Amino acid sequence: MLNVRAKPPWIDRSMPLLVGFVQAVTNRGAEWNQVDRAPVDLLGYALLLAGPAALFARRRHPVPTLLVSIVVTCVFIARGHAYGPVFLTPIIAAYNAVMLGHRRVTWAIWIATYVFLIVYMTWLAPVPTPGWFHDLAVAAIMGIVLATAEFARARKDRLAEREQVEKEEMRRQASEERLTMARELHDVLAHNISLIHVQASTALHLIDDHPEQARTALTTIKHASKDVLTEMRSVLNVLRDGAPRSPTAGLDRLDELVERSGLPVAKRVTGRARRVPPSVDRAGYRIVQEALTNVTRHAPGASVTILLDYGPDTLTIQVTDSGGNAPGESLGGGNGVPGMRERAAALGGTLTATPYGRGFRVEARLPILEEGEPV
Structure with missing residues (x-):
């Protein structure tokens, strides 16, 4: 500035x-x-x-x-x-x-x-x-004084205007960053709290007859609560200190996410898997996370298939669930699907969320603006 x-x-x-x-x-x-x-x-x-x-x-x-x-x-x-x-x-x-x-x-x-x-x-x-030459010389000297002052004044105004524009841009970027952090915090809390709720219900149901399975559910709760505390501490540190923030989650951590979800998940990757821009990497992770959260809430016990298709200039992400013991139903009315659509739209992509057979499918198409190294 x-x-x-x-x-x-x-x-x-x-x-x-x-x-x-x-x-x-x-x-x-x-x-x-x-x-x-x-x-x-x-x-x-x-x-x-x-x-x-x-x-x-x-x-x-x-x-x-x-x-x-x-x-x-x-x-x-x-x-x-x-x-x-x-x-x-x-x-x-x-x-x-x-x-x-x-x-x-x-x-x-x-x-x-x-x-x-x-x-x-x-x-x-x-x-x-x-003599007119004398009068003209005096006028020229006095005119030069005011012309110099006017030029300096105009330059000062331009610098002040430019500085004001840069301040406004910084405030706008800070506002967008706060919005991004709020969305990140919402996704983290929604996923992990839903996971904790489901696993706690499972543990209570199994603790008397199947204590070992209850132990597994309690272990998942422990890891999920640790993750949400870590994410919250990271965001709060940014808000307090103003330090630059690096992405805390990306597609390379999908396996950890799947393991914590407790759902039977099959993951497939097609195309030439490679590194994608950080914004796409983070958005892809959060979309899968929110989709798994919705499965946990609305179709507990359903099997899930995650597909990552690396096209020439588009990354396609599909999360499809079997619907569990009940037919798939619309997830409208909450913030999950609109939030996923906002993430995709912010990157110039699209997202659809529709019933698929007895279950539900979330499909996001995110543009890859630059080629990355193979992973």
């Missing part, structure tokens, strides 16, 4: 002192070159220092500072003193006023100052300097 670095505070505070010193000292050189002008007296030096002193208020009161510097300069010139470094103060004040957004009033004051200088130098000065 862009960050326009501010000047150190001591530079900002000491600048009026430096300007006052320069004006008071270098005015002697201007007097040597302009012998027709009056030498600076005590009041003249006071005027040379009054303008820079007004610059201390240039941040809080830019327009009054500009007016004071212009008045002091005009009085100094009208008293017959040499032209020269006294113009440094109004130049700085005008530049500062434009940078702080007071463009119109600065231009108006600048034009009035130009009119005064032309009138004075042409008709009121002890030694007038008439």
Whole structure:
């Protein structure tokens, strides 16, 4: 992100002192070159220092500072003193006023100052300097000052706008990441809590007559609860520390997922199995996880077939269950199927979930945007 670095505070505070010193000292050189002008007296030096002193208020009161510097300069010139470094103060004040957004009033004051200088130098000065070339030169110099300020102001506005756009983009990305983490947490909790519920019911049913089978169910509960705690700790650490998060689950962990589900699952892989983009890898895992969760909830005891088909540019995932002891039924009304569809759509893919025979089939087609290494 862009960050326009501010000047150190001591530079900002000491600048009026430096300007006052320069004006008071270098005015002697201007007097040597302009012998027709009056030498600076005590009041003249006071005027040379009054303008820079007004610059201390240039941040809080830019327009009054500009007016004071212009008045002091005009009085100094009208008293017959040499032209020269006294113009440094109004130049700085005008530049500062434009940078702080007071463009119109600065231009108006600048034009009035130009009119005064032309009138004075042409008709009121002890030694007038008439001529269109002289007037044009003064206008060019004053115009360059404001043009430079306008250019700097426009550049500052562009940088500020760009920085604001980048901040908005960062906020948008953070919002999307929070949404992704919420979806991840939902999938993890839904799958593991459903698994724990089913296995706990099985253990209670078998604990008296088949304690060994109950032990297996309790072991599954132990592993599932450990997994959900690990996943929750990972997400909470991201929310607390803002650390980058790497995918915690992918298609390479399907075997572990199948083993924890406790369902009779047959897994098939067709095509050239290879690594897929992380987003596809994570989404594929979560889709299979949610599909197995739905089987556990709605068709306990059903057999499941998982198919991974690696096409040239599409990964097809099918999760089909036999329906157990009851015909397959629609899973509408919950968040599982809509959540799976959102995952697929976010990657530019599609997902269908329909009855299949006595059971149910979830089929996702996810685009593979880049070729990976064989696995």
